[in-house]
Amino acid sequence: MAEVAVELKDVSKVFPAGRGAQRVTAVNAMNLQIWRGEFFTFLGPSGCGKTTTLRMIAGFENPTAGEITIAGEPMTDVPANKRPVNTVFQNYALFPHLNVGQNVGFGLKIKRVAAPERERRVKEALELVRMGGYENRRTTQLSGGQQQRIALARALVNEPTVLLLDEPLGALDLKLRKEVQLELKQLQSQLGITFIYVTHDQEEALTMSDRIAVMQDGVIQQMGAPREIYESPANRFVADFIGETNFLNGRLSQTTPAYRLTVAENEIAVKPPETAVSLNQAVTLAIRPEKINLYPVGTVADLQAQGTTAAELRRLFQGNIPTANSTVGDYLQGEGLVALPGTVVESIYIGTDIRYQVKLPNGESLIVRVQNLSGRYDTRFKVGDAVYAVWQPHEAQILTS
Amino acid sequence: MEERRRLSILITPSAIFMLVLFVLPLLIMVVYTFRQGSFGPTSRIFTLAHYHDFLSDRALQGLLWRSVVQSFWISLISVCLAYPVAYHLSFQAGERKMTLLTIIIVTAWVSFLLRILAWKVLLGGSGAIASLAQSLGLSEEGMPFLIYSQEAVNLTLIYVWIPFVALPIFAGLERIDPSLHEAAYDLGCSRPEAFVRVTLPLSLPGVVAGFLFVFIPTVGEYVTPSLVGGTTGVMFGNIVRDQFVRALNWPLGSLMSLAMLIVVLIPLVIAARLFKFSDLAGL
Amino acid sequence: MELRNRFSLGSLYYWLVALFLYLPILLLIVFSFNDSTNLRFPLTGFTLRWYQELFGAGELLKSLWNSIWVGLWSSLAATVLGTMAAIAINRFEFPGKNIFIGISALPLVIPSVVIGVALLILYRQVFDVELSLLTVGLGHVVINIPIVLLIVSSRLAGFPANMEEAAMDLGASFWGAQLQVILPMSLPALVAAFLTAFTTSFDEYAMSVFVVGTNATLPVYMYSQLRFPRRIPIVVALGALIMVGSVVMIFVSERLRRAGEAK
Numbered sequence: 001m002a003e004v005a006v007e008l009k010d011v012s013k014v015f016p017a018g019r020g021a022q023r024v025t026a027v028n029a030m031n032l033q034i035w036r037g038e039f040f041t042f043l044g045p046s047g048c049g050k051t052t053t054l055r056m057i058a059g060f061e062n063p064t065a066g067e068i069t070i071a072g073e074p075m076t077d078v079p080a081n082k083r084p085v086n087t088v089f090q091n092y093a094l095f096p097h098l099n100v101g102q103n104v105g106f107g108l109k110i111k112r113v114a115a116p117e118r119e120r121r122v123k124e125a126l127e128l129v130r131m132g133g134y135e136n137r138r139t140t141q142l143s144g145g146q147q148q149r150i151a152l153a154r155a156l157v158n159e160p161t162v163l164l165l166d167e168p169l170g171a172l173d174l175k176l177r178k179e180v181q182l183e184l185k186q187l188q189s190q191l192g193i194t195f196i197y198v199t200h201d202q203e204e205a206l207t208m209s210d211r212i213a214v215m216q217d218g219v220i221q222q223m224g225a226p227r228e229i230y231e232s233p234a235n236r237f238v239a240d241f242i243g244e245t246n247f248l249n250g251r252l253s254q255t256t257p258a259y260r261l262t263v264a265e266n267e268i269a270v271k272p273p274e275t276a277v278s279l280n281q282a283v284t285l286a287i288r289p290e291k292i293n294l295y296p297v298g299t300v301a302d303l304q305a306q307g308t309t310a311a312e313l314r315r316l317f318q319g320n321i322p323t324a325n326s327t328v329g330d331y332l333q334g335e336g337l338v339a340l341p342g343t344v345v346e347s348i349y350i351g352t353d354i355r356y357q358v359k360l361p362n363g364e365s366l367i368v369r370v371q372n373l374s375g376r377y378d379t380r381f382k383v384g385d386a387v388y389a390v391w392q393p394h395e396a397q398i399l400t401s
Numbered sequence: 402m403e404e405r406r407r408l409s410i411l412i413t414p415s416a417i418f419m420l421v422l423f424v425l426p427l428l429i430m431v432v433y434t435f436r437q438g439s440f441g442p443t444s445r446i447f448t449l450a451h452y453h454d455f456l457s458d459r460a461l462q463g464l465l466w467r468s469v470v471q472s473f474w475i476s477l478i479s480v481c482l483a484y485p486v487a488y489h490l491s492f493q494a495g496e497r498k499m500t501l502l503t504i505i506i507v508t509a510w511v512s513f514l515l516r517i518l519a520w521k522v523l524l525g526g527s528g529a530i531a532s533l534a535q536s537l538g539l540s541e542e543g544m545p546f547l548i549y550s551q552e553a554v555n556l557t558l559i560y561v562w563i564p565f566v567a568l569p570i571f572a573g574l575e576r577i578d579p580s581l582h583e584a585a586y587d588l589g590c591s592r593p594e595a596f597v598r599v600t601l602p603l604s605l606p607g608v609v610a611g612f613l614f615v616f617i618p619t620v621g622e623y624v625t626p627s628l629v630g631g632t633t634g635v636m637f638g639n640i641v642r643d644q645f646v647r648a649l650n651w652p653l654g655s656l657m658s659l660a661m662l663i664v665v666l667i668p669l670v671i672a673a674r675l676f677k678f679s680d681l682a683g684l
Numbered sequence: 685m686e687l688r689n690r691f692s693l694g695s696l697y698y699w700l701v702a703l704f705l706y707l708p709i710l711l712l713i714v715f716s717f718n719d720s721t722n723l724r725f726p727l728t729g730f731t732l733r734w735y736q737e738l739f740g741a742g743e744l745l746k747s748l749w750n751s752i753w754v755g756l757w758s759s760l761a762a763t764v765l766g767t768m769a770a771i772a773i774n775r776f777e778f779p780g781k782n783i784f785i786g787i788s789a790l791p792l793v794i795p796s797v798v799i800g801v802a803l804l805i806l807y808r809q810v811f812d813v814e815l816s817l818l819t820v821g822l823g824h825v826v827i828n829i830p831i832v833l834l835i836v837s838s839r840l841a842g843f844p845a846n847m848e849e850a851a852m853d854l855g856a857s858f859w860g861a862q863l864q865v866i867l868p869m870s871l872p873a874l875v876a877a878f879l880t881a882f883t884t885s886f887d888e889y890a891m892s893v894f895v896v897g898t899n900a901t902l903p904v905y906m907y908s909q910l911r912f913p914r915r916i917p918i919v920v921a922l923g924a925l926i927m928v929g930s931v932v933m934i935f936v937s938e939r940l941r942r943a944g945e946a947k
Binding site for chain 1: 777843844846847849850851852853854855856857860864865868869871
């Protein structure tokens with residue numbers, strides 16, 4: 001078992017009602033262990049308590065209840081300036097009256113590290129973030145990305161047990177953000193320092209983290225590796241917050257020998273749910289837009305009559321083109337796929353993908369993302385076309401909350 | 402309660418200082434209005450006599466009213482004269498605006514007494530203007546009518562106040578988002594319309610701040626009248642001062658001072674209700 | 685074309701106003717070099733007599749020294765008190781905060797004569813102390829605290845709120861963060877506040893005259909000299925020197941203020 005870097009035991013934070021403000025429970029009885037060397041991310045919408053949690057670990061806020069330990073030491077009576085953690089702030093909080101070198105050396109100076117060693121470590125830290133030689137620059141002369149690196153160097157130079165990052169990439173533009181994400185991840189695995197990262201950007205969290213805690217209303221909704229969070233969301237909130245998800249209302253119609261579900265006036269196959277579900281119980285079926293494929297309606301002969309080329313047909317039927325008068329529906333059923341009939345009501349071209357909205361017979365609708373590859377039949381559907389929305393039974397998930 | 406200790410260390414010194422040397426004296430001044438005499442045994446007798454005197458003295462009330470009206474006009478004219486300067490600096494001067502602003506503001510830092518003295522010298526019966534006119538052959542005698550009048554006081558004070566008024570108006574104009582003007586033009590306003598409908602209303606906090614900034618001290622003014630006002634230019638402040646320096650009627654002087662304070666606090670309170678403090682302070 | 689027109693009109697007005705503001709002052713300076721006790725035209729000849737007599741005018745120089753002394757101490761005290769209060773206002777929420785701000789700002793917006801009268805009564809009738817430079821100086825601190833408070837707190841409000849946290853995160857204590865980050869960061873504002881307070885104190889007459897003892901400050905002494913026409917040229921000469929001095933100081937403080945704002 002890995003060593004515990006940070007542990008939260010029943011930690012709560014309540015902000016009392018104040019002038020014009022209501023009493024808020026920002027963090028509610030949180031229990032959590034973060035391993036040494038882990039890249040751990042708190043992910044959630046604004047106001048979910050993720051930043052408050054980070055600030056409690058940093059020592060800027062005191063928990064109303066519970067205990068935080070860092071490297072096994074209880075932190076209850078340890079003020080922020082005595083904790084073995086350092087923070088990279090969202091706005092970087094670089095000191096405007098100090099130059100880059102003085103900013104990075106600030107923590108060492110406070111700890112009375114002698115000047116020669118301080119200079120050496122500042123130099124190393126700046127080189128680490130690829131800002132070597134910037135010691136004498138004013139922080140105001142730097143770009144946002146450069147300021148972000150300086151803030152990182154200023155924290156790392158103190159060799160903290162845990163590095164706290166509060167949405168540090170929020171102010172950067174998209175392209176730079178993607179670049180820095182990868183750099184941060186590399187830096188973290190190279191240094192082996194525990195990173196605790198706060199963001200509301202799910203893509204950022206998925207890209208960088210070893211583990212993610214998805215938060216809402218002061219409670220961790222789900223904690224796990226990025227793949228686990230994305231592929232098997234624990235509840236509707238997580239499924240909705242992480243990426244895009246379609247939700248269909250359903251009712252469990254069969255549990256043995258296999259689970260079957262009634263959705264949109266059709267009975268479909270589904271994989272067994274994570275939690276116990278009884279027969280006839282109302283549930284939600286979650287399915288990601290990119291897991292759905294669209295198929296045309298009709299017989300193979302119909303498709304040929306519409307001018308579909310042989311190559312397109314081969315692709316559509318994975319090489320096994322059925323006989324001319326067999327229908328697409330039969331084929332899909334034969335393959336054991338879920339196929340819900342519907343109508344395309346919207347088709348949006350977004351470059352990498354085509355995004356369709358498909359209306360189902362009961363009025364519910366599905367978002368479908370189809371990769372924009374040449375020679376694919378399903379990139380050409382128009383509004384009004386009758387289609388099948390198709391997925392493999394194990395791609396969809398039953399959610400009860 | 403570490404936080405409370407920190408707060409009290411930071412705030413207690415100035416709070417105590419202001420309580421003892423500002424709030425307390427004002428309260429004592431109020432108490433003083435009820436005393437019969439300034440010193441000795443009579444100062445221990447409490448009476449409403451001074452209130453009675455003040456309220457029955459039409460001339461005194463008239464002077465207070467006249468000083469308030471006079472201050473109103475002085476402040477209004479100062480604002481009107483300073484506004485175009487601030488407008489020019491904020492919207493037309495471009496890169497040079499801070500330099501040009503400093504040129505104006507610097508005059509505000511020249512000794513108050515010297516600036517009044519300058520006008521005493523200019524306006525004097527045989528002063529600079531009169532003697533210049535004489536040496537240019539424009540006038541035979543001196544011009545004794547220029548000085549020692551209410552007009553001389555008005556002119557001098559307007560001169561003194563213009564830079565003080567220009568600064569808050571400028572600050573107010575600077576806070577207006579330039580895209581608002583573009584939006585106004587885009588929505589079909591002509592330039593004058595855009596000014597009346599957008600710029601002027603938005604600059605109002607600065608204008609009000611500038612107005613109050615000079616109105617209040619002008620109501621209490623006594624230095625300028627005593628130097629260039631003569632007997633006809635006397636203001637309420639001169640009479641207040643006389644109670645302490647010549648007549649030695651401190652209780653009546655306190656009461657008059659209190660009346661003055663109340664008169665200036667009324668527009669201040671109204672302005673504070675209408676605008677945000679930070680807008681008025683130009684923060 | 686229209687724009688050009690408007691520009692020159694505004695510019696013309698600006699320079700007219702500037703001329704109006706500068707002409708009387710320049711006139712005084714001209715007269716300070718004029719070889720006559722009468723400040724009137726025609727000019728009778730160039731002299732440095734008034735400036736020379738300045739050095740022999742013991743009382744005048746003493747009052748100048750008094751004003752510098754009072755100005756330095758009252759501005760220093762106001763800067764210390766006002767800055768502490770500004771940090772508190774910027775950093776903490778507390779009951780009565782708005783009342784504190786209101787009362788602390790009030791001396792700036794009530795007539796000086798009222799403050800002078802109230803302080804006179806306090807000094808003579810309550811504390812029964814002799815009027816002196818100390819009593820004037822304390823009065824100057826009262827009117828300087830609001831100035832410092834406004835200048836410094838507007839500067840502090842311009843910084844991100846978490847500078848103190850950033851310093852503490854890097855190991856500084858609360859007071860260490862104030863001394864090593866918050867104060868140095870606000871240094872331009874502190875200097876500007878000090879200089880503004882100093883010039884205010886140096887020029888204060890309307891309140892000072894109530895609470896000054898026999899040992900006069902410069903404005904009080906200058907005012908008393910205006911009754912003697914023969915002394916006026918010397919007063920004007922000193923005024924001209926101070927004017928040049930204060931203009932230099934204002935440019936320095938404006939520079940600092942703007943250097944600080946160009947973050």
